[in-house]
Amino acid sequence: MALKTRFTEMFGIEHPIVQGGMQWVxxxxxxxxxxxxxxxxxITALTQPTPEKLTExxxxxxxxxxxxxxxxxxxxxxxxxxxxxxxxxxxxEAGIKIVETAGNKPIEHVEEFKKHGIxxxxxxxxxxxxxxxxxxxxxxxxxxxxxxAGHPGEDDVPGLIxxxxxxxxxxxxxxxxxxxxxxxxxVAALALGAEGINMGTRFMATVESPIHPNIKQQIxxxxxxxxxLIFRTMHNTSRVAKNLISTQVVAMEREGAKFEDVRELVxxxxxxxxxEVGDNDAGIWSAGQIQGLIHDIPTCAELIHRIVRxxxxxxxxxxxxxxxxxxxxxx
Amino acid sequence: MALKTRFTEMFGIEHPIVQGGMQWVxxxxxxxxxxxxxxxxxITALTQPTPEKLTExxxxxxxxxxxxxxxxxxxxxxxxxxxxxxxxxxxxEAGIKIVETAGNKPIEHVEEFKKHGIxxxxxxxxxxxxxxxxxxxxxxxxxxxxxxAGHPGEDDVPGLIxxxxxxxxxxxxxxxxxxxxxxxxxVAALALGAEGINMGTRFMATVESPIHPNIKQQIxxxxxxxxxLIFRTMHNTSRVAKNLISTQVVAMEREGAKFEDVRELVxxxxxxxxxEVGDNDAGIWSAGQIQGLIHDIPTCAELIHRIVRxxxxxxxxxxxxxxxxxxxxxx
Numbered sequence: 001m002a003l004k005t006r007f008t009e010m011f012g013i014e015h016p017i018v019q020g021g022m023q024w025v026x027x028x029x030x031x032x033x034x035x036x037x038x039x040x041x042x043i044t045a046l047t048q049p050t051p052e053k054l055t056e057x058x059x060x061x062x063x064x065x066x067x068x069x070x071x072x073x074x075x076x077x078x079x080x081x082x083x084x085x086x087x088x089x090x091x092x093e094a095g096i097k098i099v100e101t102a103g104n105k106p107i108e109h110v111e112e113f114k115k116h117g118i119x120x121x122x123x124x125x126x127x128x129x130x131x132x133x134x135x136x137x138x139x140x141x142x143x144x145x146x147x148x149a150g151h152p153g154e155d156d157v158p159g160l161i162x163x164x165x166x167x168x169x170x171x172x173x174x175x176x177x178x179x180x181x182x183x184x185x186x187v188a189a190l191a192l193g194a195e196g197i198n199m200g201t202r203f204m205a206t207v208e209s210p211i212h213p214n215i216k217q218q219i220x221x222x223x224x225x226x227x228x229l230i231f232r233t234m235h236n237t238s239r240v241a242k243n244l245i246s247t248q249v250v251a252m253e254r255e256g257a258k259f260e261d262v263r264e265l266v267x268x269x270x271x272x273x274x275x276e277v278g279d280n281d282a283g284i285w286s287a288g289q290i291q292g293l294i295h296d297i298p299t300c301a302e303l304i305h306r307i308v309r310x311x312x313x314x315x316x317x318x319x320x321x322x323x324x325x326x327x328x329x330x331x
Numbered sequence: 332m333a334l335k336t337r338f339t340e341m342f343g344i345e346h347p348i349v350q351g352g353m354q355w356v357x358x359x360x361x362x363x364x365x366x367x368x369x370x371x372x373x374i375t376a377l378t379q380p381t382p383e384k385l386t387e388x389x390x391x392x393x394x395x396x397x398x399x400x401x402x403x404x405x406x407x408x409x410x411x412x413x414x415x416x417x418x419x420x421x422x423x424e425a426g427i428k429i430v431e432t433a434g435n436k437p438i439e440h441v442e443e444f445k446k447h448g449i450x451x452x453x454x455x456x457x458x459x460x461x462x463x464x465x466x467x468x469x470x471x472x473x474x475x476x477x478x479x480a481g482h483p484g485e486d487d488v489p490g491l492i493x494x495x496x497x498x499x500x501x502x503x504x505x506x507x508x509x510x511x512x513x514x515x516x517x518v519a520a521l522a523l524g525a526e527g528i529n530m531g532t533r534f535m536a537t538v539e540s541p542i543h544p545n546i547k548q549q550i551x552x553x554x555x556x557x558x559x560l561i562f563r564t565m566h567n568t569s570r571v572a573k574n575l576i577s578t579q580v581v582a583m584e585r586e587g588a589k590f591e592d593v594r595e596l597v598x599x600x601x602x603x604x605x606x607e608v609g610d611n612d613a614g615i616w617s618a619g620q621i622q623g624l625i626h627d628i629p630t631c632a633e634l635i636h637r638i639v640r641x642x643x644x645x646x647x648x649x650x651x652x653x654x655x656x657x658x659x660x661x662x
Contacts, residue, residue: 003653127555146477147489158478158489160510160519161555161620167515168624179491184498187522188491190653191645192515224458224492289492293499314522315646315654322334322521323646 001308003186006173007140007195011098011119012068014038015308016196017186018175019203019300020123020142021072021100022286023047024275025211028057032064033208033300042072042100046082051090058094070098070121075106076151077236084109092116100142110136123177123198125153127166134172141166141174142198148178149201149239149288152229160192167193181290183310187319190311201288207299212278215285216297224292230284234259241287243280245269332639333369334517337504338471338526342429342450343399345369346639347527348517349506350534350631351454351473352403352431353481353617354378355606356542359388363395364539364631373403373431377413382421389425401429401452406437407482408567415440423447431473441467454508454529456484458497465503472497472505473529479509480532480570480619483560491523498524512621514641518650521642532619538630543609546616547628555623561615565590572618574611576600 002008005016017039019030026044034041043061048054054071061069071091075084088109091099099113102123113120114137122133123142130141143166145159146152157165163176176194179185181202189197204211205219218241227239228246233253240246245266252262271283298306333339336347348370350361357375365372374392379385385402392400402422406415419440422430430444433454444451445468453464454473461472474497476490477483488496494507507525510516512533520528535542536550549572558570559577564584571577576597583593602614629637 002655004655005653145489145491147492155556157555157620157623158476158491158510160476160490160516161478161623164513164515165555165623179489182495184495184523185491187650188519190650191518191522224488224496225486289488292488292492292496312654315650319518319521319646319650322336323643324333324335 001305001312003190003308003311005190005195007175010139010173011040013040015304016175016190017304017307018042018121018142018196018198020177020198020200021045021074021102022200022204023074024272025200025204025209026072027210028061028064029210030203030206030208030300031069032061033206034203034304035065035067035069037301037304038067039300039304040068040070040098042070042098044072044074045087045091046074051083051086054087054090055094058091058096068098070100071096072100072102073109075101075103075109077104088112092118101138102142106133107136110138121175125151125162126155126157127162127169130166130170130174134170138172140172140195141170142177143170143174143194144198145176145178147239147289149227149286151236151238152178154235154237159189163189163192163194178288179290181293183307183314185290185293186307186311187314199290200286201290202294202303203300204287205291205294205297206303207297211275213297214278215275215280218280219287219291219294220297222287222291224289226291227287227289231262234262238284239286239288240284241280241291243285245281245284249284332636332643334521334639334642336521336526338506341470341504342371344371346635347506347521348635348638349373349452349473349527349529351508351529351531352376352405352433353531353535354405355603356531356535356540357403358541359392359395360541361534361537361539361631362400363392364537365534365635366396366398366400368632368635369398370631370635371399371401371429373401373429375403375405376418376422377405382414382417385418385421386425389422389427399429401431402427403431403433404437404440406432406434406440408435419443423449432469433473437464438467441469452506456482456493457486457488458493458500461497461501461505465501469503471503471526472501473508474501474505474525475529476507476509478570478620480558480617482567482569483509485566485568490520494520494523494525509619510621512624514638514645516621516624517638517642518645530621531617532621533625533634534631535618536622536625536628537634538628542606544628545609546606546611549611550618550622550625551628553618553622555620557622558618558620562593565593569615570617570619571615572611572622574616576612576615580615 031041177198269283362372600614
């Protein structure tokens with residue numbers, strides 16, 4: 001049981017399923033579980049409070065798996081910038097071979113990673129940013145549609161359009177991100193021109209995900225309409241779970257509230273209490289529309305194997321039967 | 332060369348490709364061209380100024396094809412309602428066997444059509460509306476995602492999520508609408524749980540489409556970002572081509588303009604001049620994000636045959652090769 005694509009070949013993994021960078025969530029237990037199941041997981045660098053702690057987290061992950069895994073480095077606008085160069089150096093010195101970059105102007109980081117023989121996947125939300133990353137020399141693109149949790153950009157182009165539009169212009173392998181959580185989505189992504197999928201919200205609701213069980217259950221309970229787009233008026237849109245705080249932020253933005261007032265509201269909440277204490281309404285937390293298709297909390301191995309097995313069924317049973325012009329026979 | 336699905340079987344058509352109702356565009360020439368190519372086309376009832384003219388248009392279509400075709404009846408909020416019951420009666424008396432309904436509260440029309448042995452496809456933009464139509468007794472659902480031209484509803488759920496979410500709950504056959512224009516999209520829709528696709532914008536840019544060549548070329552030239560969502564503030568959202576008028580409407584809505592002022596602006600434009608004179612900026616006109624993937628102006632036969640041929644290639648070459656566990660052999 002396996003799906004072979006340009007992406008699985010390039011990164012030496014068994015299944016074309018990636019667990020991309022998620023702030024607070026991308027820790028050793030989850031990443032190792034994904035790796036052991038044949039997928040590609042990423043530790044999120046900035047989840048660790050210091051570069052030294054990141055070095056320790058990478059070492060901890062190596063005690064849990066001997067399969068390939070990567071580290072995500074996300075560059076976002078902030079008033080007080082994290083020490084990006086030091087995190088980057090920690091990644092390089094730890095001997096990590098795969099990095100996921102995301103956010104604005106990654107060129108300095110990409111060049112440094114490439115110099116050290118590290119393969120780089122850059123995540124972006126538009127065809128033009130994908131082309132720009134390709135010119136920078138990254139090895140693969142993770143193209144992220146409007147459906148996604150976190151930052152969808154400001155173009156509002158969903159995967160059905162964005163993936164083939166990107167595939168028409170980008171030559172390096174692409175994985176599709178945003179709105180993926182099951183076998184149907186994986187086969188759709190492969191048909192649209194991607195070589196695999198990235199899943200975020202779906203991996204949050206797994207046994208090995210290091211968030212409070214209440215929040216995993218909240219993802220199961222939420223439907224596809226229970227997300228909000230916040231910070232739209234600041235051109236820094238983020239898709240988050242609908243709750244008391246996000247609903248209030250959207251209402252403030254609709255009424256033309258000042259940036260400072262919105263920021264004060266959000267800063268006054270306890271975002272990490274969402275994941276640590278399991279209080280849905282404690283603050284802003286990211287969730288994608290795919291939560292409408294998430295109905296259980298499996299282990300990463302159960303999830304990945306189910307997706308691959310069902311994807312093969314969709315291809316060999318449903319699609320081959322519909323197309324019908326050839327017969328399939330057991331190999 | 333054919334793709335057989337529950338939808339093609341139910342409606343007695345060769346290919347699972349539908350040209351759904353489009354105001355001003357769904358006329359006999361286009362509908363007959365789609366039918367002759369093995370797809371399912373719909374005359375748009377309200378494009379005709381009177382029920383008598385609709386009767387003539389149906390008769391004219393029958394001189395152009397002996398294959399099945401249907402009529403679309405869209406029920407939209409309006410200050411002065413068209414004589415819906417009379418249009419409906421014209422459809423029934425003409426002996427039409429397939430109707431596409433769209434818009435709010437179609438139950439009275441659905442019951443009347445069903446009483447006369449007419450198959451009804453209801454187009455809607457959410458799972459709950461699809462379930463409600465299924466309970467009403469319609470034969471199939473056309474589920475319309477956020478990407479679509481015209482009315483996407485207010486939930487902003489794209490097809491990647493909406494199609495499988497609907498497939499999990501709706502038992503009657505579904506076609507996927509919004510964001511479809513090529514073989515990649517068709518195979519994705521089939522993988523996601525649909526039994527075919529509906530295309531609007533893609534059929535506007537065909538040889539037989541009865542709109543001005545300038546506008547067909549405009550669709551080819553526009554990319555996936557060149558649409559606007561207007562009437563958002565009135566909870567009657569519509570996706571239209573980005574041009575001078577739609578950009579102005581969006582700006583007025585952002586600034587909190589009154590409904591009356593926006594309506595006055597739009598009423599003062601000459602929407603039909605877009606299609607008749609070929610003036611992109613003459614008024615508001617519908618276009619979906621799929622325009623970013625439209626690069627030519629083929630005949631309907633070329634388009635439909637290309638999509639089916641390439642869909643078979645994607646299934647039998649790309650996907651079967653990736654899944655690999657079985658070999659395909661020529662039948």
